[in-house]
Amino acid sequence: MxxxxxxxxxxxxxxxxxxxxxxxxxxxxxxxxxxxxxxxxxxxxxxxxxxxxxxxxxxxxxxxxxxxxxxxxxxxxxxxxxxxxxxxxxxxxxxxxxxxxxxxxxxxxxxxxxxxxxxxxxxxxxxxxxxxxxxxxxxxxxxxxxxxxxxxxxxxxxxxxxxxxxxxxxxxxxxxxxIGNPIAGTFSWDYIRYNDQTKTGASSGFTEESTTFAPVSPTSIKVPTGYYVQPNYLITFKNTDGVLSDFKAVIAPDEIKAAFTDNNIEVVSGPTITVNEDYTRFEINYVVFNGSAYRNLTDIYYK
Structure with a gap:
């Protein structure tokens, strides 16, 4: 149990x-x-x-x-x-x-x-x-x-x-x-970090960890990214009679200052989110510059 x-x-x-x-x-x-x-x-x-x-x-x-x-x-x-x-x-x-x-x-x-x-x-x-x-x-x-x-x-x-x-x-x-939410719940989680902007350099990360899509509202959730101090993404979407669309992901606005801005980390592209048809796989990618190097970051959540 x-x-x-x-x-x-x-x-x-x-x-x-x-x-x-x-x-x-x-x-x-x-x-x-x-x-x-x-x-x-x-x-x-x-x-x-x-x-x-x-x-x-x-x-x-x-x-x-x-x-x-x-x-x-x-x-x-x-x-x-x-x-x-x-x-x-x-x-x-x-x-x-x-x-x-x-x-x-x-x-x-x-x-x-x-x-x-x-x-x-x-x-x-x-x-x-x-x-x-x-x-x-x-x-x-x-x-x-x-x-x-x-x-x-x-x-x-x-x-x-x-x-x-x-x-x-x-x-x-x-x-x-x-708070009820159609994508809330526990997901498996893979994380990949490339030490450059274009996914051609050395990489690190983890696979098959577990995390939770925690509802913020019926049409938004928070879930952590694997990078640095692991601030949450805020994922939002539209729900039209059970059909979900218009998925968007950002670093949670109430967390980005303490997690990134105050540590001289700048988001230079993304996050972009890709969701499969039955909402069981979410892939989010973004690129940051940490003051000295770029990092290309991908979080994958799946059931």
Whole structure:
């Protein structure tokens, strides 16, 4: 069984003394409680500093597990916000809030389906925030192979508590979601690098590695290139009643500066993309100049 475990990092600002406003966001505190303690949701699979909860971080709450996986486990948390901890334990229960499934429609125009019951299980659904502490942890297991990768699903998760503490209005829901995309999924991956512009010099690379076409939207995905720090391509296309066309590939615009520009790497031609008729083979080629030499680069993804 292919099992990918994501671990939550409970970063310092969550577990140490906090002010009543998170990062200066007064909207995080309900106006009727002032400086009183509140609870908020936190999901942090990549050990960064984002909350990854609420609509402000909706895109960061996308699940990108390989669609062939039988079981993938992730952790999330409920944290106590406010100037002080409490003198008694708080029992907190994670619950599904499916009436929130359309909350992000104004932003992405995607009509998410409720995630089927057999596609997830709560391993830990009740937690205790101990007196003097700030965090209660939960675990949920997802079953990607139970989902149709062409459809979009959502599982909004919030929390209730036995102490009637209010929940943050801005960060009170984790919107676990999967964006359906007809080319999403796991692909085999070959990469070839020629040390010149015309594919006549020495070459290197790898074959038969594995990577994932991770949906950004129903008609776009990201997938890494093999070159240098491996920024993602952004592949876009049109979908006309299931017929895909007008494929385009670029180095992801939000990644090219840090990956290439800041390292004096210039894309001098491409990327160009070639796709076979049944969308099971994608070949992308581009040429860069790294300040001293040209590199001709090809990534091939196939099933």
């Amino acid at each position: 292919n099992r990918l475990i994501f671990k939550i990092a409970l970063i310092a600002f969550v577990v140490s003394g906090l002010t009543s406003c998170l990062d200066g966001d007064n909207g995080n505190i309900p106006t009727d409680v002032g400086d009183s303690p509140i609870l908020q949701m936190t999901w942090n699979p990549n050990e960064g500093t984002n909350l990854n909860a609420g609509l402000n971080y909706f895109n960061s709450q996308a699940l990108t597990f390989p669609i062939t996986d039988d079981a993938d486990t992730t952790s999330f948390a409920v944290t106590l916000q406010g100037p002080n901890t409490l003198g008694s334990d708080i029992s907190v229960t994670a619950v599904v809030k499916m009436d929130a499934k359309g909350d992000n429609y104004a932003n992405d125009s995607i009509e998410y389906l409720p995630m089927p019951d057999d596609a997830y299980d709560f391993l830990v659904s009740t937690s205790t925030i101990k007196a003097g502490d700030r965090t209660g942890e939960f675990q949920i297991i997802f079953h990607p192979n139970k989902l149709d990768p062409t459809l979009s699903y959502i599982l909004p998760v919030t929390a209730t508590n036995a102490s009637d503490l209010p929940l943050s209005s801005n960060y009170g829901i984790v919107y676990f979601h999967v």
